[in-house]
Amino acid sequence: MKKGRRFIKSFLKIKICYLILGLFVINGCGSPQRLTKPKPTITVWHWMTDRKDAFLELAQRYEEKTGVKVIFELYAPSDAYTQKVRAAAQGNTLPDIFGILGEMRDFASFIKAGYVEDLTDEMEENFAEWKNRFFKKALEVNEFTADNTYGVKPGIYGVPIDIMTIQMVYNKRLFKELGFDPEKPPQDFQEFINIGKKIKEKGLQGLVSGWAELWMIDCLANNFAFNIMGKDKVIRTIKGEVPYTDPDWIKVLTLFKEMQDAGLLYNGIVTMINKTAEQLFANEKAVFAFNGSWCVNVYRGMNPDLDYGVMLPPKVSDKFPRSIWGGAGSSFMVNANSSFKKEAIAFLKWLTEKEQQIFLSEKTFNLPANKDSLGKIHPRLAEFADDMELTTHPRIWGVSEFPRVIEAFDKGIQSIIIGEKTPQEVAQEVQNIKEKELAKKKGS
Amino acid sequence: MRFKSTLENYLFILPALVIFSIFYIYPFYKVFQLGLYDWDGISPTKVFVGLGNFKEIIFEDKIWWYSMLNASYITLIALTFQNALAFLLALACDREIRLRNFYRVVFFIPPVLSEVVVGLVWQWILDGNYGILNSWLVKLGFPHLVRNWLSDPRTALNCVAIVHSWKGFGWGFLIFLAGLQTIPRELYEAARVDGASAWQIFKKITLPLMIPVMVLVAILTVLGTMQAFVLIIAMTGGGPGYHTEVPVLRILASMRGSSRFGYACAQGISFGVILVIVSFIQYRFSRRAREIY
Numbered sequence: 165m166k167k168g169r170r171f172i173k174s175f176l177k178i179k180i181c182y183l184i185l186g187l188f189v190i191n192g193c194g195s196p197q198r199l200t201k202p203k204p205t206i207t208v209w210h211w212m213t214d215r216k217d218a219f220l221e222l223a224q225r226y227e228e229k230t231g232v233k234v235i236f237e238l239y240a241p242s243d244a245y246t247q248k249v250r251a252a253a254q255g256n257t258l259p260d261i262f263g264i265l266g267e268m269r270d271f272a273s274f275i276k277a278g279y280v281e282d283l284t285d286e287m288e289e290n291f292a293e294w295k296n297r298f299f300k301k302a303l304e305v306n307e308f309t310a311d312n313t314y315g316v317k318p319g320i321y322g323v324p325i326d327i328m329t330i331q332m333v334y335n336k337r338l339f340k341e342l343g344f345d346p347e348k349p350p351q352d353f354q355e356f357i358n359i360g361k362k363i364k365e366k367g368l369q370g371l372v373s374g375w376a377e378l379w380m381i382d383c384l385a386n387n388f389a390f391n392i393m394g395k396d397k398v399i400r401t402i403k404g405e406v407p408y409t410d411p412d413w414i415k416v417l418t419l420f421k422e423m424q425d426a427g428l429l430y431n432g433i434v435t436m437i438n439k440t441a442e443q444l445f446a447n448e449k450a451v452f453a454f455n456g457s458w459c460v461n462v463y464r465g466m467n468p469d470l471d472y473g474v475m476l477p478p479k480v481s482d483k484f485p486r487s488i489w490g491g492a493g494s495s496f497m498v499n500a501n502s503s504f505k506k507e508a509i510a511f512l513k514w515l516t517e518k519e520q521q522i523f524l525s526e527k528t529f530n531l532p533a534n535k536d537s538l539g540k541i542h543p544r545l546a547e548f549a550d551d552m553e554l555t556t557h558p559r560i561w562g563v564s565e566f567p568r569v570i571e572a573f574d575k576g577i578q579s580i581i582i583g584e585k586t587p588q589e590v591a592q593e594v595q596n597i598k599e600k601e602l603a604k605k606k607g608s
Numbered sequence: 609m610r611f612k613s614t615l616e617n618y619l620f621i622l623p624a625l626v627i628f629s630i631f632y633i634y635p636f637y638k639v640f641q642l643g644l645y646d647w648d649g650i651s652p653t654k655v656f657v658g659l660g661n662f663k664e665i666i667f668e669d670k671i672w673w674y675s676m677l678n679a680s681y682i683t684l685i686a687l688t689f690q691n692a693l694a695f696l697l698a699l700a701c702d703r704e705i706r707l708r709n710f711y712r713v714v715f716f717i718p719p720v721l722s723e724v725v726v727g728l729v730w731q732w733i734l735d736g737n738y739g740i741l742n743s744w745l746v747k748l749g750f751p752h753l754v755r756n757w758l759s760d761p762r763t764a765l766n767c768v769a770i771v772h773s774w775k776g777f778g779w780g781f782l783i784f785l786a787g788l789q790t791i792p793r794e795l796y797e798a799a800r801v802d803g804a805s806a807w808q809i810f811k812k813i814t815l816p817l818m819i820p821v822m823v824l825v826a827i828l829t830v831l832g833t834m835q836a837f838v839l840i841i842a843m844t845g846g847g848p849g850y851h852t853e854v855p856v857l858r859i860l861a862s863m864r865g866s867s868r869f870g871y872a873c874a875q876g877i878s879f880g881v882i883l884v885i886v887s888f889i890q891y892r893f894s895r896r897a898r899e900i901y
Binding site: 243246247250253254266267269270273274276277278279369376377430431432433434435437449567568571575576578579581582584600 | 648649650651652668735736737738756758759760761764843844845847848849850861864865866867868
C-alpha cells in the first residue's frame with residue numbers, strides 16, 4: 165500500500181516537472197507576434213569618437229519622431245573597430261548599420277560574403293532623390309561600377325555621412341615671421357622648397373604629418389604622382405603595365421628627398437603619428453601640416469586662436485592637373501541579414517537629410533555629405549570643401565595595389581627621408597616586390 | 609584497486625584538461641588550420657594552399673626574418689643588461705641596508721606602469737626637438753651627441769631595447785630577490801666561519817643555488833621580449849623603415865594591412881614554434897650549467 169502511494173507521489177512529481185518544462189518550451193517556441201509587438205530597435209556601430217554626442221542627440225530626435233529606437237555603439241580606436249566588425253562578420257553578429265574601414269578590396273569582400281545590402285534601388289527611387297542629395301565624389305567611394313575588378317555586382321552599397329579632403333595647412337603667423345605674405349601660400353614645388361630653406365635658416369620646423377602611419381605618406385606621394393604622370397599612368401602602374409623604376413616614379417620619390425634636403429620636413433617625421441603632428445601644428449611648432457579636413461575640429465579643440473590657412477599641395481608639373489585624396493569621410497552600410505533592414509534604410513535617409521547634416525556639421529566641424537548643407541560651415545572647412553572637384557581616392561580607381569607593394573613604397577620613402585636609401589634603390593626594391601606579387605597572382 | 613586509483617587521478621585532472629583543450633589546444637589547432645588557407649578574414653570561402661604560407665614565410669619573407677633579428681637583438685639586451693641589473697639590485701636589496709623596502713617598491717614601479725604610457729613618456733624624453741635627453745646633453749657639453757633618437761636608424765632599435773629593459777627589469781628583480789631569500793643564511797655563516805671571501809661565497813653558494821631561478825628568469829625574458837609589441841608601437845610604430853619591426857607587428861600587418869588572415873596565422877604558428885625551440889635550447893643549457901655547478 166505504502167509502495168503504491170510512493171509510486172503515485174513520484175509519478176505526480178515527474179508529471180508536474182514535465183508540465184512546467186512543457187510550459188517553458190511552448191512559451192519559448194511561441195511566435196513573438198502573439199505578444200505585444202516590440203518597437204523596432206536599430207543598432208549602429210561606429211568608431212567616430214568626435215561625433216558620439218551628436219549621434220546620440222540625433223538618435224533621440226529620431227525616436228521622438230518615428231518611435232524607432234536607434235542605439236549608437238561606439239568602438240574606438242578605429243583599429244579596434246575594424247577588428248570588431250571583422251569578428252562580427254565571421255560570427256554573423258553584425259549590427260543593422262555599420263561602417264567598413266579599409267580598402268576597396270575589404271569592402272568588396274564584405275559584399276561578396278553577403279553582409280552588405282545593395283542600396284541602388286533605394287537610391288534611384290523617386291527620380292534618384294536620395295542619390296542626388298550627395299556630392300558625386302562622396303557616393304563614388306561607396307559604388308562599384310560595371311567594370312570593377314573585384315567581381316562585385318555593380319551598385320551602391322554605402323551611404324556617405326560626411327566628406328573630407330586631405331590638403332596642406334600653413335600657419336599664417338609663422339609665415340609672416342618668415343617674411344612671406346600670409347595670404348599667398350606657395351603654389352609650386354620650387355616656391356615650397358625656397359620657404360623650406362628660409363625655415364631652416366630661421367631655426368623653425370617645416371612640415372608635420374603622421375608619416376609613421378604609412379597611408380599619409382602614400383597620400384602625398386599619390387598627389388605628386390597624379391600631377392607628374394596623370395591618373396592613367398598611375399592606374400597602369402597598379403595594373404603592372406608601368407614599372408616603379410619609370411623616371412616619373414623616381415621623380416615622385418626624389419621630391420621627398422628634396423623636401424628633406426631643403427629642411428622642410430620636421431625632424432622625426434618618419435616616426436610621428438598624426439595626433440602628435442596635430443598637436444605640434446596647433447601649438448605653432450611647425451609651419452606646415454599635411455592633414456585632412458577633420459583637422460579643423462582638432463585644431464579648434466587644441467588652440468582656438470590658431471591662425472592658419474588651407475592650401476593645395478604644391479604643383480610639381482604643368483602636364484597634369486593636381487589631385488588630392490578626398491571623397492566620403494565616413495560611410496554607413498546596411499546589414500543585408502538584418503531583420504530591420506527597411507527601418508535601417510529609413511533612418512539613413514533621415515540622417516542624410518539637409519537638417520540633420522547641418523546639425524552634424526555644426527556640432528562636429530566635418531564637411532557634410534549632403535551638398536545642400538554647405539551653407540553654414542566654418543570658413544576653414546569651406547576652404548577644404550572648395551577643392552572637392554580635385555579629389556580622388558584609391559577606392560574609386562577600380563584597381564588596388566598589392567598591400568606589400570604599398571608598404572614597400574611607403575617604408576621606402578621613410579628610408580629616403582632618413583638618408584638610408586636613394587630614390588632609385590627604393591624604386592628598384594618596390595618593383596622587385598611588385599613583380600613577385602604579380603607572379604604569385606598569375607600562379608594562383 | 610590500481611585501476612580505481614588511476615581513474616581517480618584522471619578524474620581530478622579532467623576539468624583542467626577540458627579547459628586547457630578548449631582554450632589552448634583547440635584554438636592552436638584552428639590557427640594552424642587557418643594557416644593552411646589563403647583567406648582574407650571576411651569571405652566565407654577559403655582557398656587551400658597547403659604549406660604554401662609557411663614556405664613563403666621561411667624562404668621569401670625577408671622582412672619577417674629581419675623583424676626576428678630585431679626581436680632577437682632586443683632579447684639579447686634584455687637577457688644581459690636587464691637581467692644583470694635586476695640581479696645586482698636584488699643582491700643589494702637582499703642585504704641589511706637602510707630603506708630596503710622602499711627600494712623594493714621603487715624598482716617594481718616600471719613593470720606595473722602601462723606600456724603605452726611608458727612608450728609615450730620615453731618618446732617625449734627621446735624627442736629630437738624638445739626631448740629632455742637632448743636638452744641635458746647640450747647642458748652637459750655634449751651637443752654633438754644630440755639627435756632624433758627614435759627616427760635615427762642607428763639608435764632607434766637600441767632606444768627601444770633599453771626602454772624595454774627599463775620597463776621589464778622589475779620582474780626579474782622580484783623573482784631574483786625571492787630566490788635569494790630562499791638560500792639558507794646558515795650556509796653563508798658557515799662559509800664566513802671557514803674564512804671564505806665575499807667573492808668565494810657568491811661563486812660557491814649564491815650562484816649555484818640561483819641557477820634554477822636564473823633559468824626561469826631567462827626563459828620568461830626571452831618569451832616576454834620576443835613578443836614585445838605595445839611599447840614598440842607606442843614609441844616608433846616599427847619605423848623608421850623596418851628598423852624596429854618585430855614579429856608581432858608583422859603578424860598584425862599581415863592581418864590588418866594586407867588582409868591576409870591565413871598568412872598571419874601561419875606567421876603566428878611559426879613564431880610559436882620558434883619560441884618553443886628557443887625555450888627548449890635554454891632549458892638544455894641550464895641543465896648542463898646545473899651539472900657543472
